[in-house]
Amino acid sequence: MEIVSLRRAAARLIGKKLLQPGDSLSCRLTDQALAASLRIGADGGVGADHQLLQPDAAAPLNSHEGIYGRRPDVGAVVFSQQPWATALIKAPRAMPGLFDEQVRHLGSTIAKLDVSTLATGNNGFLLDDAVLCLGVTLERAVYNVELLEKCATAYLLATTTGTRPTCVPWVIRLIAGRRLRRDERYAADCHRQGRIPVFKSAY
Numbered sequence: 676m677e678i679v680s681l682r683r684a685a686a687r688l689i690g691k692k693l694l695q696p697g698d699s700l701s702c703r704l705t706d707q708a709l710a711a712s713l714r715i716g717a718d719g720g721v722g723a724d725h726q727l728l729q730p731d732a733a734a735p736l737n738s739h740e741g742i743y744g745r746r747p748d749v750g751a752v753v754f755s756q757q758p759w760a761t762a763l764i765k766a767p768r769a770m771p772g773l774f775d776e777q778v779r780h781l782g783s784t785i786a787k788l789d790v791s792t793l794a795t796g797n798n799g800f801l802l803d804d805a806v807l808c809l810g811v812t813l814e815r816a817v818y819n820v821e822l823l824e825k826c827a828t829a830y831l832l833a834t835t836t837g838t839r840p841t842c843v844p845w846v847i848r849l850i851a852g853r854r855l856r857r858d859e860r861y862a863a864d865c866h867r868q869g870r871i872p873v874f875k876s877a878y
Contacts, residue, residue: 677704677813678711678725684817685713685721688755693820695719695756698805701728701739702751702813706869710752712739736788737802742809745793747866748859751816753808759827760785760799760806769801770830771842772851777826778843779851780819781808785827796859799823811862811872 681702688694694715701712710728713721730743742752755761763770769786772778782797788807792800798809798819808823810816833840842848858874865872 677702680813681711681713681725682721684751684813685715687817688753688820689715689719689721691821693755693757693824694753698753698755699739700751700753700755700816702816703743703749703866705871710739710743712752736790736793737807742793742807745790746809748796748811748863749809750862750866750872751810751813753810753816753820754802754805755808755820756805757820757824759831760823761804762831763806763827764801764803766831766834770827771840772848773826773830773840773842775843775847775851777822778848779855780815780822781826782855783848783852785823796856798855811858812874815874 681700685694685700696715696717696719699712699714701710703710710730711725712728713725716722728740731740732744734741734744739752742749763785769784772783781799782795785799785801786792788800788802800807806823808816808819810819830840862872
């Protein structure tokens with residue numbers, strides 16, 4: 676069932692031009708300490724075969740295995756070259772939390788991926804030539820890919836006009852951040868028990 680959902684998620688993101696050849700996505704498998712991954716083929720379509728992965732905290736940080744091994748709350752991982760979000764890599768500073776929805780689902784900033792930023796519980800990161808989006812479920816990860824692209828578009832368009840975008844008020848960041856961490860604690864418990872987290876509302 677997870678493999679079918681993974682293919683549907685890939686098709687949705689490809690249709691919105693948010694996945695490019697070489698990009699990949701994965702999700703945890705219920706009742707198994709494994710994850711399944713798909714890679715986008717050279718033709719821009721979903722690869723024919725999926726691969727099973729073992730979470731491993733010793734694996735490279737920029738790998739699916741490494742993410743799952745270090746973040747027990749993560750239920751799905753997407754490495755993508757989506758156009759606007761990838762352009763953030765060349766921005767002079769990390770993208771701050773501009774919208775309450777962004778802070779609620781992606782975290783307070785969109786910064787370079789390293790051990791310390793991954794440990795914050797944020798769900799959006801910049802690599803050398805791609806971006807990384809995480810989610811407590813596959814549905815949330817797909818949503819986060821789309822949300823990051825929307826926020827990056829607004830941020831970059833604003834900065835090109837010479838405007839310095841303002842962050843959401845600190846109290847909103849506090850409340851949204853607490854809700855994100857609460858979801859992640861609940862998801863980590865579910866993943867340990869071999870269950871898919873179920874959330875009552877999107878926000």
